Amino acid sequence: MTLLVAGSLHLDVMVEAPHLPALDETVTGTDVRYVFGGKGGNQAVAAAKMGAKVSFAGRAGTDQFGDIIRETLERAGIDLSLLQRDPGPSGMSAAIVDARGEYGAVIVSAANQHIDGAQIEMPADTKLVLLQNEIPEAVNLRVAREAREMSAKVWLNAAPARELSAAMIDLVDLLIVNKVEVESYSALTNALEMLTTLGSQGVDYLGAHYPAFPTTIVSTHGAGDMFVGALAARVIAGESIAAALPFAQAAAALLVGATQAEREALSVEKVLRFIEVQDSL
Secondary structure (H helix, E strand, C coil): CEEEEECCCEEEEEEECCCCCCCCCCCCCCEEEEEEECHHHHHHHHHHHCCCEEEEEEEEECCHHHHHHHHHHHHCCCEEEEEEEECCCCEEEEEEECCCCCEEEEEECHHHHHCCHHHCCCCCCEEEEEEECCCCHHHHHHHHHHHHHCCCEEEEECCCCCCCCHHHHHHCCEEEEECCHHHHHHHHCCCCCEEEECHHHCEEECCEEECCCCCCCCCCCCHHHHHHHHHHHHHHCCCCHHHHHHHHHHHHHHHHCCCHHHHHCCCHHHHHHHHHHHHHC
16 A cells, blocks of 8 residues: 655755854854755655655755755655656755754745646555645645545645645544644644644644653654654554554654664664563663
C-alpha cells in the first residue's frame, strides 16, 4: 500500500546562534548548514525512513536548490513520478537555531504556490494521503477529493494554522495540530477526529493522553514532521492510530536528541530498540 504525501518542499538555510535575535538586533552566528525541508518533504522522508512505500506530489524549481531537493527524495526511495518542475526558484526557509535547540524561521514558498493539482493522479494502491497547510488549499482539496473517491484516508497536518473551508473539513479523516495550532481549530473539536501534539508533554488523542519519551534536546527542528511521518508509516503497515502512537513518539524523541549525522541514520530498527530500552527502565 502507498502513502501519498502532497505538500511543500524547501531547502532550509540553518544558522546556529547563541540566541534568537530581538527586533533590530544582529547576532553573530556560529555555523550554517543547508538542510532539506518543507513539511511535505520532511514528512515524506520520515515515512520512508520508517518503512512506508511513499509517493510524493509537489513542485520544485529548476534552480540548484531544486536539484538538491530531488536528489534527497530519490535517496530516500520515494516515488517522484508526481513531482512537478517549476521554471522559477524552489521553496526555501531561513531558520535560526539557538543554544537550547529552539528555533524561529521565515519561509518563502516560491514553487510550492504553483503546484498544478490537475497533474496529480493518485497511485492505484494509495491507502492514506497526508496533507499540510504549506501549499494552496485548492490543491489539498483536489487531492482529498480524489482520495475519497478511492476510499483512501485523508490526514491534514494543519500547519501553519489557517481557516479551513467547509469542503476541506468534510474530507479530512484526521486533523493533526500542535499545542499552538489547536487554538485556531477549537471550533472543530466535535466535528473532526483530532490529534494534538504537545512537544515534551506528549500527545492527546481521542480523550487519552500519551506521555512523551524522555530525551536530551539537540534540536527540535523537524520533530513534528518525524512524528507525523512515522505515525503514517505504521498505520500504512496495518496498525491503528492509537497503537502506532508510541512508535511515532519514540521516532520524534530520537530525532530531537540526535546530531545531523545521527538523524540521517535513523531507522525502524533503532526506534524499536529505543522503545525496548525505555520499556525496561
